[in-house]
Amino acid sequence: MIEIKNLSKSFGSTKVLDDISFSVKKGEILGFLGPNGAGKSTTMKIITSFWSPTKGSVEIDGVKTEDDSMQTRSKIGYLPETVPLYDDMRVFEYLKFVAEVRGLEKDKIQARIKEVIEACNLQTVIRKPIEELSKGFRQRVGLAQAIMHEPDILILDEPTTGLDPNQIVEIRELIKKIGKEKTVIFSTHILSEVSATCDRAIIINNGKIIAEGTPAELVHKMGGAEIIYVKIKGKKEDVLHKLKAMENVIKVEEKDRESDDIHGYELTPADGVDLREHLSMLVMNAGWSILEFSKKSISLEDVFIKLTK
Amino acid sequence: MSKKYMRTIWTLFKKELMSYFNSPIAYIFIGVFLVVGNWLFFKSFFLIKEASMRGFFDLLPWMFLFLAPALTMRLWAEEKKQGTIEFLLTLPVTDWQVVLAKFFGALMFMIVTLLLTLTLPITIANLGNVDFGPVIGGYLGAIFLGGAYLSLGLFISSLTKNQIIAFILGLVASFAAFMIGADFILIGAPKFMVPVMSFLGLGNHFYNISKGVIDSKDIIYYGSFIFFFLWMNARIIEARGWK
Numbered sequence: 001m002i003e004i005k006n007l008s009k010s011f012g013s014t015k016v017l018d019d020i021s022f023s024v025k026k027g028e029i030l031g032f033l034g035p036n037g038a039g040k041s042t043t044m045k046i047i048t049s050f051w052s053p054t055k056g057s058v059e060i061d062g063v064k065t066e067d068d069s070m071q072t073r074s075k076i077g078y079l080p081e082t083v084p085l086y087d088d089m090r091v092f093e094y095l096k097f098v099a100e101v102r103g104l105e106k107d108k109i110q111a112r113i114k115e116v117i118e119a120c121n122l123q124t125v126i127r128k129p130i131e132e133l134s135k136g137f138r139q140r141v142g143l144a145q146a147i148m149h150e151p152d153i154l155i156l157d158e159p160t161t162g163l164d165p166n167q168i169v170e171i172r173e174l175i176k177k178i179g180k181e182k183t184v185i186f187s188t189h190i191l192s193e194v195s196a197t198c199d200r201a202i203i204i205n206n207g208k209i210i211a212e213g214t215p216a217e218l219v220h221k222m223g224g225a226e227i228i229y230v231k232i233k234g235k236k237e238d239v240l241h242k243l244k245a246m247e248n249v250i251k252v253e254e255k256d257r258e259s260d261d262i263h264g265y266e267l268t269p270a271d272g273v274d275l276r277e278h279l280s281m282l283v284m285n286a287g288w289s290i291l292e293f294s295k296k297s298i299s300l301e302d303v304f305i306k307l308t309k
Numbered sequence: 310m311s312k313k314y315m316r317t318i319w320t321l322f323k324k325e326l327m328s329y330f331n332s333p334i335a336y337i338f339i340g341v342f343l344v345v346g347n348w349l350f351f352k353s354f355f356l357i358k359e360a361s362m363r364g365f366f367d368l369l370p371w372m373f374l375f376l377a378p379a380l381t382m383r384l385w386a387e388e389k390k391q392g393t394i395e396f397l398l399t400l401p402v403t404d405w406q407v408v409l410a411k412f413f414g415a416l417m418f419m420i421v422t423l424l425l426t427l428t429l430p431i432t433i434a435n436l437g438n439v440d441f442g443p444v445i446g447g448y449l450g451a452i453f454l455g456g457a458y459l460s461l462g463l464f465i466s467s468l469t470k471n472q473i474i475a476f477i478l479g480l481v482a483s484f485a486a487f488m489i490g491a492d493f494i495l496i497g498a499p500k501f502m503v504p505v506m507s508f509l510g511l512g513n514h515f516y517n518i519s520k521g522v523i524d525s526k527d528i529i530y531y532g533s534f535i536f537f538f539l540w541m542n543a544r545i546i547e548a549r550g551w552k
Contacts, residue, residue: 048399051550074401082392086324088331100320101400103313145396 001026001183002047002153007056009042009207016042018207019056026152029179031198031215032187035308039207040187041081044157047185048078060153074102077146081157083138084145087131091122091141094130095148102149112148120144120174136167143171147178154178156186160193172197191304205308218303227296228267228275229255234288236263242282248273262291317402318410325384325414334379339422342376346426360437365429366447366519370487370512373451373458378479380418381462382472384411385546389470394549404546408539412456412463419455423448442521450518453531457511458483460538467545487511 002024009017017039024030032040045051047058049069058065060072086094095116099109117123120140125133133141139159146154159175160168168190175184176197188194194201195215203211203218211218232239236254243252243265251268258264269275276293283290329335350365357364388394397407430444462479469475488494490510495503507513511534514527 045395045550050395050399070401070403073399076399078396078399080392080395082395084391084393084396086328086393087391088328093327097320097324101317101324101402103317103401 001028001061002185003059004043004047005057005059007043007046007058008054009039009046009051010054016207017046017053020204020207020209021056022202022209022212024183024185026183027181029175029184029186029197029199031194031201032185032204033189033191033194033201033304034187034204035189038204038308040204041157042207043204044078044080044155044185044187048076048155049073074149075151076153076155077149077151079142079146079154079156079159081161083142085130085133085138085141088129090127090129091133092126094141095126095144098145098148104149112150116144116148119147119178121170135162136164136170139163139167139171140174143174143178152182154182154184154186156184158187158189160188160190168193203304203307210307211303221303226269228269228279229264229292229294229296230267230279230290231258231262231264231292232283232288233262233291234283234286235261238286239263239265239288242286243267246275246278246282248275248278264292266296314406318406318413321402321407321410322414322417325411326417329380329414329418334383335418338376338379339425342372342422343425346372347429350429354433360433360439362430362433362439362444362447365426366443366451369447369451370454370515373455374480374483374487377419377455377458377483378462378465378476380415381459381466381479382475383466384415384463385466386470386472386475390472398546398549404543408463408543408546412460412535412539415459415463416452416456419459420452423451423455440521443519446521446523447519449523450515453518453528454511454515457486457531457534460535460542461486464538464542464545467542483511 004023005021007017007020008015020039020043032043034040042051046053047060047065049065049072052066058072060075063071065072086097089097092113095113096109099113104112117126120143122137122140122144125137125141130138130141139162143156143159146156156175160171163171172193175186178184179197186197198215200214201212201218202209211221213221240252240254243249248270249267250270251266253266254263255266256264267275267279280290346365346368349368350362353364385394388397398404430439430441433439461482462475465479465482466472466475469478487510490507490513495507498506508530514530517524517527
């Protein structure tokens with residue numbers, strides 16, 4: 001559906017994008033992750049034909065943007081990072097303008113605007129001037145604009161920045177709902193967002209793709225899925241010694257200290273091995289006691305920090 | 310040009326016009342224009358005691374000099390500042406369509422303002438015998454001159470994010486384009502440049518038309534002037550993202 005080949009973009013001597021290639025399948029929700037200034041927005045601006053690339057190409061359904069951008073543009077709904085609203089218009093005026101300029105048929109415009117208003121929960125603000133809207137509503141009007149012409153592809157640049165937690169959940173739900181029938185690319189630097197909404201994620205840093213895969217795959221690639229945390233009452237040297245001697249334990253680390261003989265330890269088990277039973281047996285046999293026990297998964301957060309540092 | 314192509318321009322044109330009338334600037338613009346225009350005209354009208362609008366059309370280029378950049382300053386600058394440019398230029402529309410819509414939106418607004426000054430010829434016609442040739446010529450010339458100022462101002466607005474800068478540069482550029490053919494400038498100019506500068510100046514062509522003499526030379530001049538700056542404007546917009 002979307003084919004991006006060897007995309008590069010430079011401004012003078014600074015390279016913002018450096019030879020990026022990836023593709024997005026129909027119906028997929030792709031998360032575009034990266035720290036600020038990594039090149040996420042630039043990539044989106046090129047896909048939407050706002051900018052042209054220095055090198056490389058973008059193909060949408062087999063049509064290159066440089067060959068027929070009118071056709072590729074009409075398949076895309078785009079929500080830029082700064083929500084593009086005309087402050088002096090009212091919400092319905094704006095939506096009507098969008099519908100008309102997108103070339104919707106005259107007799108269908110009314111019905112479509114109604115649908116979009118419902119999908120984005122804008123009923124209460126349609127008559128308000130846009131400049132009076134709260135940030136959450138602005139974002140939703142922006143989203144309404146992007147889906148107006150029922151595009152196959154939605155490109156959303158940081159759709160949840162600046163919103164409060166409730167609004168974030170709302171917008172995320174909306175993206176998921178819309179994403180059921182459409183191909184969605186959205187960028188974010190909030191990682192939980194990717195695990196919550198995306199089928200696949202691409203991590204980008206300094207203009208290069210540094211990792212790609214489902215959220216689970218990305219975590220897996222980072223080596224080991226889980227860590228066991230255990231707090232044991234017993235003499236520290238003995239405990240450390242015995243834990244290290246255990247089978248299938250790759251790494252033992254002392255994590256914290258509560259008192260002289262109560263310490264917290266972190267164990268990294270070998271891939272796919274369940275250590276829990278062994279561990280409790282060991283502790284019992286040695287005459288110590290377990291005060292706390294938990295399993296920690298490596299989050300996408302850790303992957304992200306590791307990769308982009 | 311296909312029907313769809315024109316329909317898109319029409320939609321964009323309506324949006325431009327709507328944003329004029331949605332903002333208080335439009336009404337201030339019309340108010341100031343009418344008050345200043347009428348006042349300056351009637352100040353001398355009863356002294357000269359002549360049923361003609363010459364006084365008005367002599368003033369017009371000077372009023373336009375301030376008012377045209379005021380109309381065009383926000384057209385691109387604001388789209389850039391609000392980020393709407395990214396929406397507008399990723400729609401399935403060409404840069405040229407957007408430029409044309411913006412230009413004709415501004416021109417339409419100027420024509421509406423001019424229509425409101427029709428009270429002047431009506432008043433004068435009641436006071437004496439008016440030769441309507443120069444009046445019609447004057448209005449036609451005003452539209453062409455206004456169009457030229459607007460195309461220049463629109464182009465300048467595409468160069469900046471800042472409305473105030475767009476206004477001041479637009480004013481300076483329009484002033485220069487108007488004055489380059491003025492007599493007292495031509496006196497000091499090198500001799501071989503005189504006919505060129507006299508032809509290039511916006512003012513001389515306006516005075517020709519406003520005398521009621523409609524020469525194709527003047528029309529072609531204004532047409533090319535407007536087209537040149539609209540074309541330059543489209544080039545500037547096209548070159549976005551190449552800083």
